Every structure is written in structure tokens, then in C-alpha cells.
Amino acid sequence: MFFCAKKIIPCNLFAPGKGWDATMTKKTHKYSSKKLSRGEPPNFSGQHFMHNKKLLTEMVHKAKVGKSDTVLELGAGKGALTTVLGEKAGKVLAVEYDAQLVGILKQKTAEYQNTKIIHQDILSLRLPKEKFVVVSNIPYAITTPIMKWLLHHPATGLQRGVIVMEKGAARRFTAKTVKNVDVLAWRMWFDIRYVKGISRDNFSPPPSVDSAMVYINRKKAPMLPTKDYAAFLGLVEYALKEPRASIDTALRGIFTSPQLKRLKQAIGASAETPIGMLAENQWGVVFNSMTQYVQRSLWPRITKSRRRRWR
Structure with a gap:
């Protein structure tokens, strides 16, 4: 069964036997003692x-x-969103690192028996074991690490979320052309949609940049089983080295020329189509073709540096 360009239909591709913005450097952030991803404000x-x-x-x-x-x-923070959540949700887990703000939060939410205040670094927290929803105005400086922490392991209980983040990051995560390996991998299991821009005037103190609201929703029919996450990361890390490269150039070394010809026909792509322009369903076809018609020894593996970050 192959994931074809428009919908999931059986495809017989091959006959048997045929063969991010890098404008800012990384730096350590005192809030989490972790490296920040390039492009963070x-x-x-x-x-x-x-x-x-x-x-x-x-x-x-x-x-x-x-x-x-x-x-x-x-x-x-000071609990403005926490109290709204306390009125609507069954259970609220509010995470805050600043000890002074934790005190304010506990006072403000004292009447909400369904709300638990967690004094901890976000990135050292264990995700809930049960199904959960994320609603947050996240710290700008660790936007990318938070998104990786939430979405890198699609077998978690995350169902959906609404996150307010720095506008530039929101645009990168929701752009039509995908240049980032991690973002593409997330999209195989989650829909990530840009909802609206939010002026800096809605914050105190106002940040130096505008924000945006992003909606995340687990796909009802994911492109791949969660067990294939690591293998898919290996494929896209290999293929997206040059997002503007043609499909033939990007996938050479995995597929034979006849296989590439049939693959392009199956996903409705031409010889000039850049690899970075492929949609999630087309990547589903590419991955399933690789797993069914390419020897496992030829599958690209995740680099050691990415494997360490992923785990």
C-alpha cells in the first residue's frame, strides 16, 4: 500500500527486480542551560x-x-492564561521556572482545585503519560527547543495545541516550502497551521518583535506509523541537504534511475521539481517506496549529532 499524491491508494511503482535561517549563531541561554537553535530572537x-x-x-x-x-x-507567568484554562479544562498543569512567579501563580489559582503549579525548567519536564492538549504563550528564546520537545516523539499523548510564539518562528514552522528536517518530520504526524499575527502591544513588557498564534493538531490518518520515525528522519536528513536540488539529485544513491522515474510519476512531480517542494503525502510515497523496494543497507541513517538531539 502506497501513499499517493492525492490520497491513499494501492500503487505498483516498480516491477520486481528493478532496481534554517542561519543569521544568528548558537548561544547558551541562562533560562534552560541549553543551546538555542539558530534564528532565535x-x-x-x-x-x-x-x-x-x-x-x-x-x-x-x-x-x-x-x-x-x-x-x-x-x-x-503571572497566570492570566492559567485562570482561563482552570475554568474550562478538566486538569491544568501550569509550568513556570521563575520562583517569584510561581508564588503569584499559586495565589492566583488557589480556588482552582483542577490546577497544579509545577516549578520546573520546561525542557527538563516529562510530558504527561495521558492524552493532553498544549495551550501556551511560550518563552521566545526557547521556541525551537520547546517545539522539538513536544513533537520529536509522535508516540506521545499530544493531541492538539495552540501556541503563541515569535512571528518569524511561526512562519518557518508553517511555510509551504519545507527546508528543515525536523519540521518536515513533525508534519508527517501533525498539522501545523498559522492562525494569526499578534501585535507586540498585547504584551507586557512588549517584545521587540511581533508574535503569532499557531495551531497544532494530530493527524487522524498520519502519513507513517510512529515506529518509522527514526527511519524517516534518516531519509529526509539525507534528501534535504539541498532543498532546491531536483528530486533526482537529492535521492540519487537511494533509488536507481528507473525507480526515480516511476517515483516521480507516482507523486506527480517533474524532473525540475525541487525536493523541498514535496508535500507530506508525497514524502509518504517516497518513504514507502524506499522501504519496499530498496535494500535496507542503502537506507540513509540519522547522523550521530541528530540522533543525540532527537533522543
Whole structure:
């Protein structure tokens, strides 16, 4: 069974026997003691508190939070969003690193028996074992590490989320042309959609850049089984070295010339189509073709550096 360009249909591709923005350097961030990904705004812990009650309510509404939901809030700050969640959710896990803010949070949420305040570094936290929803205005300076922490392991209980983040990062995560290996891998299991831009005037203190609201939803029919995540990472890390390269150039070394010809026909691509322009369903065809018609010894493996970051 192959994932073809428009829908999932059986495809007989091969006859038997035929053969990110790099404008900023990495630096250590005192909030988490972890390396920041390139392209992150230089913004200490990113403590910019949203004060627009209408926007906070909109976040909770778009996340479809109900009494049956466990909601994880990352960087709860002074609790403006936490209290809204406490009124709608079955259980709220509000994570905050700043000890002074933790005290404020506990006072503000004292009447909410369904709310637990967790004083911990976000990136050292274990994700909930049960199914959960994320609704957060996350710290700008660790936007990419948080997204990796949430989405790198598709077998977790994350169902959906609404996250407010720096606008540039939101654009990168939702761009039509995918240049980033991690973002492409996330999209095989999750839909990531840009909802709206948010002016810096809605925060106190106002950040130096605008923000955006991003919606994440687990696909009902993922492109691949979760067990294939590592193998898929190996494929796309190999193929996306040059996102503008043609499919033939990017996949040479994995597929034979006859196989590449049939593969392009199956996904509806031409010889000039850049590898970075392929959609998730087309990548599904590429991956399934590789696993069925290419010897395992020829499958690309994840590099050691990416394997360490992934685990």
C-alpha cells in the first residue's frame, strides 16, 4: 500500500527486480542551560506576559478545551492564561521556572482545585503519560527547543495545541516550502497551521518583535506509523541537504534511475521539481517506496549529532 499524491491508494511503482535561517549563531541561554537553535530572537527568557483577555480566551477556544482535557501550559507567568484554562479544562498543569512567579501563580489559582503549579525548567519536564492538549504563550528564546520537545516523539499523548510564539518562528514552522528536517518530520504526524499575527502591544513588557498564534493538531490518518520515525528522519536528513536540488539529485544513491522515474510519476512531480517542494503525502510515497523496494543497507541513517538531539 502506497501513499499517493492525492490520497491513499494501492500503487505498483516498480516491477520486481528493478532496481534554517542561519543569521544568528548558537548561544547558551541562562533560562534552560541549553543551546538555542539558530534564528532565535535574542530575548533572555522571553518573559512577555499577554494581557489581552480576548486573545487569551480565543486561544482556549481554538484549542477546543473541555472538561475531559488535561492541558499543559508552558511558561505560565503571572497566570492570566492559567485562570482561563482552570475554568474550562478538566486538569491544568501550569509550568513556570521563575520562583517569584510561581508564588503569584499559586495565589492566583488557589480556588482552582483542577490546577497544579509545577516549578520546573520546561525542557527538563516529562510530558504527561495521558492524552493532553498544549495551550501556551511560550518563552521566545526557547521556541525551537520547546517545539522539538513536544513533537520529536509522535508516540506521545499530544493531541492538539495552540501556541503563541515569535512571528518569524511561526512562519518557518508553517511555510509551504519545507527546508528543515525536523519540521518536515513533525508534519508527517501533525498539522501545523498559522492562525494569526499578534501585535507586540498585547504584551507586557512588549517584545521587540511581533508574535503569532499557531495551531497544532494530530493527524487522524498520519502519513507513517510512529515506529518509522527514526527511519524517516534518516531519509529526509539525507534528501534535504539541498532543498532546491531536483528530486533526482537529492535521492540519487537511494533509488536507481528507473525507480526515480516511476517515483516521480507516482507523486506527480517533474524532473525540475525541487525536493523541498514535496508535500507530506508525497514524502509518504517516497518513504514507502524506499522501504519496499530498496535494500535496507542503502537506507540513509540519522547522523550521530541528530540522533543525540532527537533522543
